[in-house]
Amino acid sequence: MNTKLTLRLDDELISTAKRYSAKSGKSLSQLVADYFTLLAASTAESDAAPTPRVRALIGVLANATVDEADYRRHLEDKHR
Secondary structure (H helix, E strand, C coil), rough: CCCCCCCCCCHHHHHHHHHHHHHCCCCCCHHHHHHHHHHHHHHHHHHCCCCCHHHHCCCCCCCCCCCHHHHHHHHHCCCC
């Protein structure tokens, strides 16, 4: 079911949105719907709890003195 939504926006923003809409071939309604869908998806992702494996790794290197150079040396040794 589609329901009408009224937005109050700056005139210049509306003009810019209409130009973008024309270039993209999507209606303003579809652009707004796409944006709201992205917002909902990013919120759902940020609310997701870490997996048990990730939780087990959190903080494991907190006091380590390992840096990028150590990691590069490790990869070079590994692939010789």
